[in-house]
Amino acid sequence: xxxxxxxxxxxxxxxxxxxxxxxxxxxxxxxxxxxxxxxxxxxxxxxxxxxxxxxxxxxxxxxxxxxxxxxxxxxxxxxxxxxxxxxxxxxxxxxxxxxxxxxxxxxxxxxxxxxxxxxxxxxxxxxxxxxxxxxxxxxxxxxxxxxxxxxxxxxxxxxxxxxxxxxxxxxxxxxxxxxxxxxxxxxxxxxxxxxxxxxxxxxxxxxxxxxxxxxxxxxxxxxxxxxxxxxxxxxxxxxxxxxxxxxxxxxxxxxxxxxxxxxxxxxxxxxxxxxxxxxxxxxxxxxxxxxxxxxxxxxxxxxxxxxxxxxxxxxxxxxxxxxxxxxxxxxxxxxxxxxxxxxxxxxxxxxxxxxxxxxxxxxxxxxxxxxxxxxxxxxxxxxxxxxxxxxxxxxxxxxxxxxxxxxxxxxxxxxxxxxxxxxxxxxxxxxxxxxxxxxxxxxxxxxxxxxxxxxxxxxxxxxxxxxxxxxx
Ligand SMILES: Cc1ncc(COP(=O)(O)O)c(C=O)c1O
Numbered sequence: 239x240x241x242x243x244x245x246x247x248x249x250x251x252x253x254x255x256x257x258x259x260x261x262x263x264x265x266x267x268x269x270x271x272x273x274x275x276x277x278x279x280x281x282x283x284x285x286x287x288x289x290x291x292x293x294x295x296x297x298x299x300x301x302x303x304x305x306x307x308x309x310x311x312x313x314x315x316x317x318x319x320x321x322x323x324x325x326x327x328x329x330x331x332x333x334x335x336x337x338x339x340x341x342x343x344x345x346x347x348x349x350x351x352x353x354x355x356x357x358x359x360x361x362x363x364x365x366x367x368x369x370x371x372x373x374x375x376x377x378x379x380x381x382x383x384x385x386x387x388x389x390x391x392x393x394x395x396x397x398x399x400x401x402x403x404x405x406x407x408x409x410x411x412x413x414x415x416x417x418x419x420x421x422x423x424x425x426x427x428x429x430x431x432x433x434x435x436x437x438x439x440x441x442x443x444x445x446x447x448x449x450x451x452x453x454x455x456x457x458x459x460x461x462x463x464x465x466x467x468x469x470x471x472x473x474x475x476x477x478x479x480x481x482x483x484x485x486x487x488x489x490x491x492x493x494x495x496x497x498x499x500x501x502x503x504x505x506x507x508x509x510x511x512x513x514x515x516x517x518x519x520x521x522x523x524x525x526x527x528x529x530x531x532x533x534x535x536x537x538x539x540x541x542x543x544x545x546x547x548x549x550x551x552x553x554x555x556x557x558x559x560x561x562x563x564x565x566x567x568x569x570x571x572x573x574x575x576x577x578x579x580x581x582x583x584x585x586x587x588x589x590x591x592x593x594x595x596x597x598x599x600x601x602x603x604x605x606x607x608x609x610x611x612x613x614x615x616x617x618x619x620x621x622x623x624x625x626x627x628x629x630x631x632x633x634x635x636x637x638x639x640x641x642x643x644x645x646x647x648x649x650x651x652x653x654x655x656x657x658x659x660x661x662x663x664x665x666x667x668x669x670x671x672x673x674x675x676x677x678x679x680x681x682x683x684x685x686x687x688x689x690x691x692x693x694x695x696x697x698x699x700x701x702x703x704x705x706x707x708x709x710x
Contacts, residue, residue: 240308242505244291244301245284260287260498286501295320295499296492305508312515313438315450315475317484321458322503323495324470325432326352328458330359331474333400334490336426336456336482337362339636342395344386347628348378348667349402350430354659357635358672359494364635365389365396366628375546375556376564376585377407383415390423398426403449404434406581406667407546407588408554410446417453426482431457432472435465436523436553436592439514443527444551450477456487464553464592467510471503514593522593526553530591533600540611546586554580555589559610567610575606629656629674638673648684651676660684 257264266282286292293300302320310318321328333356337343341362345353346369357364367385369378381401390396399420403411413429420427429449431437437448437459449457458474461467474491476482513519530552534545537557546556559567568582580590589603632655633641643657653675660670660680670680 241301241305241501241508245286245501245505248291249283255290257289259289261285281502284502284505287498292501295322295504296497297488302504305504309473309507309511310475312511313448313450313473313475314478316478316480316482317476317487319474319487319491320499320504320507321472321474321491321495322470322499322507323472324462325430325458325460325472325474326350326355326470327491327495328472328474329353329400329428329430329432330356330494331487331490332428332456332458333357333360333362333398334493335486336398336428341397342393344389344393344396344399344425346378346381346401348405349400350432351659351661351668353400353430354635354668354671358639359636361634361636362397364631365393366631368628372548374585375407375558376583377409377546377556378405380409380549381411381416383412383419386416387419390419390425394423396423396425398428400428400430402430402432404431404437404446404551404554406433407556407586408433408551410444410549410551413447413449413452413454420455421453426456426480427454429454429457432460433463433554434551435459435461435463435473436514436551439520439523440527440551440553443523445549446551450475450480453477453479455480455482461507461510464590465510465514466593467506468503471507471510473507473511526591526593526595529595529597529600530555533604536604537607540607542611543607553591555591556586557589557607558586559607562610570610570613571603571606575602575609577603577606627679629670629677629680631671631674633673635672638671648681651684652678652681 263269263282263285265285266279269279269282288294291301293302295302298306306318306320309320319328329350329352333353337360339361341360342365343362344365344367347366348369367389369381372379381403386399401411401416403413417427431449434448437446441447455477456474459472461471461473462469474487476484476487514523533555534552537543537545542560544558544560550556558564564582564585564587568579568587571577571579579587581588638655638657641657646654656670656674656676657672659668659672661668669683670676
């Protein structure tokens with residue numbers, strides 16, 4: 239029986255027991271009036287805990303086991319895990335399952351902050367590399383398989399590789415090529431596919447096959463980002479061919495996640511996956527990519543609007559208006575057209591679409607761009623670009639996390655070691671991580687973004703190791 243059927247069955251036949259258990263609202267016997275106004279009673283009616291027949295996500299052997307097995311079949315994985323704490327928890331669990339203290343792990347720097355969390359918890363030593371930047375669009379390009387090979391060849395201690403594909407901006411990397419290399423050197427490949435929750439169903443439109451069927455060991459999907467599920471529904475998958483032990487993932491998830499996973503969210507995961515796999519779901523995905531294509535065709539005739547056309551998931555629309563800084567375009571869109579983009583950098587704007595993006599939204603954006611393309615724009619909108627370089631790592635993220643630190647004025651932070659994540663959000667990609675040396679360029683960025691900094695004190699009696707950690 240599926241979880242949704244089980245919940246419906248209980249409701250229909252009023253199978254409510256006199257549960258002296260959590261949650262005390264007893265499936266809606268009590269609902270705070272203000273909560274009811276925004277959530278409704280239904281949310282409470284399906285909010286269970288591990289009572290009779292509802293299984294236990296920490297060691298599933300009933301309805302949740304069956305649900306995860308069904309999901310696994312749909313995604314052709316060895317095992318799939320429901321995450322009610324987002325891909326963030328999946329990434330950390332994947333790292334805990336495959337890495338131990340001082341293990342070396344090769345990581346593309348444009349990773350999500352959850353990878354940093356995983357580094358603190360595992361104590362693994364990051365070997366960072368910076369994917370090439372596409373300066374025109376101010377985004378990171380695909381991960382080059384050659385860089386991965388160079389690192390794995392020269393450093394046999396690297397146990398795992400972590401990359402993001404598609405990236406926040408939708409850029410795909412070649413997982414077949416990269417996984418061939420990681421396999422050759424015996425490293426585990428973890429792919430953050432949080433933004434690729436539709437990958438299993440959109441191959442015909444994108445040409446990208448999902449990571450775990452292309453050779454990766456582990457991937458995560460945020461169903462809430464593009465697949466129409468509520469925050470923060472997500473999945474973790476282990477590839478059929480992977481040597482990763484599913485029990486190691488289960489143990490790691492048990493270590494870091496709540497003992498009270500949300501049944502409404504698990505039911506939403508089930509509904510979302512079933513929908514994506516269904517005829518209606520396929521039609522909805524087709525509709526989405528058709529709308530995107532139609533939008534791109536119409537936008538492309540506007541003289542000064544350009545849409546990114548590299549190897550990317552087209553449902554992430556990255557565009558620029560020639561001659562106008564992207565941040566200025568964003569301001570106009572926000573203020574004059576009530577359109578909010580997902581993210582804008584110095585040169586381009588990102589519009590996230592997915593299940594739930596209506597034709598009306600595409601039309602509103604198209605209309606706004608039409609009007610903007612005819613506007614006279616003040617040259618004052620021009621803004622400077624931020625150069626990116628890998629900072630020097632003095633301590634590992636874990637060492638830095640547990641190191642004494644103090645708050646200091648940002649202007650005085652150059653030459654100090656960062657002790658918190660400096661994280662422009664979105665996209666949640668760390669600029670400086672704890673343990674890394676702060677330089678003048680960083681200060682300039684932090685001051686303009688008004689980010690607060692905590693630094694490890696050099697005068698606190700702690701010696702700075704002479705030789706920095708390995709980095710590229
Ligand atoms: C690339 C990437 N990975 C992982 C995550 C974390 O996903 P979640 O919000 O599902 O925890 C995000 C969220 O913004 C992301 O952008």
